[in-house]
Amino acid sequence: MNDLIQRLSVENQSVLVGGPDPSLDELQKRATEIGYVFIKFPDTTGGTDLGVRVDKAATDLRNADFTTGRGSAHIEGTLTLDYVQVRCVADIDLASLSGTGHLKPEGAQAA
Structure with a gap:
């Protein structure tokens, strides 16, 4: 597994709506209708903006x-990085469009 995925796999990373x-x-429309959201990890060099297929x-x-604009959204989905x-x-x-998140390798890479 590469360095970026290892770093983003640490829990409680800062994330933003990207x-x-x-x-x-836009977050509501993407999460409920389109099924594809953008999550940005700002603490990488230049930030890492990922397109995530929402797992409803x-x-x-x-x-x-x-x-x-109150409360929080728990979003999970998959992508290939x-x-x-x-x-x-x-x-x-929802008030700040920011929060915490992380990646979880799936399949053979998760072992």
């Missing part, structure tokens, strides 16, 4: 009030 339009409305069964939006299948786990505070 992508071209990091807003509350593992994502929990029950504590997220997108209308008032440097040829390694990983799961992204992030808890996002």
